[in-house]
Amino acid sequence: MNVFKLEEYLAKYEFSAKYLLCCSDAESLSMSEVLAMGSPNEIALWDHLRLGYTKAPGLPLLRKTVADELYQGLEADHVLMFAGAEEGLFCSLHAIIEAGDHAIILTPCYQSLLEVPKLKGAEVTEIELTAENEWRIDLQAIRNAIQPNTKCIVMNFPHNPTGQVIEEEELKNLIALCESKGIWIFSDEVYRLLGSPNRSWARPAACLYNKALSLGVMSKAFGMPGLRIGWITCQDQAILKKIEQVKHYTSICNSAPAEILSLISLRNKDKILKRNNQIASENLFLLDQFFSDYRHLFEWVRPQGGCVGFVKYNRPESIDSFCERLIAKKGVLLIPASIYNYPSNHFRIGFGRKNMKDCLEQFRDFLNHENI
Ligand SMILES: Cc1ncc(COP(=O)(O)O)c(C=O)c1O
Missing domain, CATH: 3.40.640.10 (Type I PLP-dependent aspartate aminotransferase-like (Major domain))
Incomplete structure (x- = not known):
């Protein structure tokens, strides 16, 4: 059986990275x-x-x-x-x-x-x-x-x-x-x-x-x-x-x-989905703004459903190296395309969670101050 790359990757970082910018689930509720x-x-x-x-x-x-x-x-x-x-x-x-x-x-x-x-x-x-x-x-x-x-x-x-x-x-x-x-x-x-x-x-x-x-x-x-x-x-x-x-x-x-x-x-369901869809749609708006500011670096295609999107990094650096540097410097977690065995320079971003602004602030800081 092949190793489940995504689950291995999440097991490594999900409970230690401070800014999970890749999650595929909506913001949780308490019991x-x-x-x-x-x-x-x-x-x-x-x-x-x-x-x-x-x-x-x-x-x-x-x-x-x-x-x-x-x-x-x-x-x-x-x-x-x-x-x-x-x-x-x-x-x-x-x-x-x-x-x-x-x-x-x-x-x-x-x-x-x-x-x-x-x-x-x-x-x-x-x-x-x-x-x-x-x-x-x-x-x-x-x-x-x-x-x-x-x-x-x-x-x-x-x-x-x-x-x-x-x-x-x-x-x-x-x-x-x-x-x-x-x-x-x-x-x-x-x-x-x-x-x-x-x-x-x-x-x-x-x-x-x-x-x-x-x-x-x-x-x-x-x-x-x-x-x-x-x-x-x-x-x-x-x-x-x-x-x-x-x-x-x-x-x-x-x-x-x-x-x-x-x-x-x-x-x-109506109440819960209204809350979660509102969080996701506000986050999508933030992402539109973010990727418009960095359009020289990324190709952003707005997702139609769910709360993840696949973004292309337009630099010669490999997406693995980029994601590694981001997690090491800022604790921001993205998922590189290699985890999906997909041969391209894309990464997965998630937008279901409430702390999107904080995550994007860290991401922005990284892009503005690191060698990109
Ligand atoms: C497309 C897809 N199917 C199935 C699953 C598994 O979901 P669950 O965590 O509820 O078992 C996931 C989890 O990320 C998924 O993205």
Whole structure:
């Protein structure tokens, strides 16, 4: 198994760097802030919660809430809960893909989207999203890559690290192609609900196609990665059963307190998402200003969704060296493209957190006083 470069990099710096300018999650809430939003019934659930094992597919009320709040036309039985998105991704790709299958993966990507199919012995074709194509999905390249044994297409929109989204029209065209060949779509949608869409975002893939799996999570737009609660939605209950059987070998079931806190948060989604989207949109405005001031150094393409963007550093110095100098001098953490195995001078920047001004002040100081 290849080392997970992003997680290694974050493990090295995330809890020691003073200014995290690369985070992919929104500003977190405290547990007491979440509990203060609970209705009397939800607080009673919390107060009387017993810390035994929970149901493997997830708390029925939580599964119903996920379906009702986020996936029009789907029901509780179409939702399976997991320990974060990572476990949902691992179990699903494990269940779908068999040795000898072919999988098409859109890259750069969160590394497990590429590694899990490989772990299962799949032959993998990577299709690179490119800056020239504004990081958009390239349907023709996908069509050309399809083989008789292609089982699954793996994608992530809004995209980490570029912030590009997929439009409904683009997704429908992809679905039509996959449907004609019986191919699954694994759609990592963990950055949905965050960002101010000015293009027509697609609905979740699982709402549109019976062979699509949509991955969602509390970690990103809700800013609650510490809950470790994610989910897979799919119209096909037979595949969900197979995926649940993989979960029996991983976490078995979810954390009971995390399920109740997720339930309260999802039922208060409008309030939480309004807060988090406001932080992100104010930060985006700061970034527009920042990169306009330094346009001789960087190429800034405004992300369309989520809270990360991919910025090009336009100097001969390698992006690894630049990021290393920045962390050593100022304690500001960015993520170089090499962590995504992407051969370019880009870095990932995150804009979901409240301390953006402080981070940018340090970054500015570095650019003004160091040898750039
Ligand atoms: C695209 C993508 N998918 C999945 C994950 C995993 O999310 P979680 O931390 O909720 O397991 C991440 C985390 O950064 C991600 O960026």
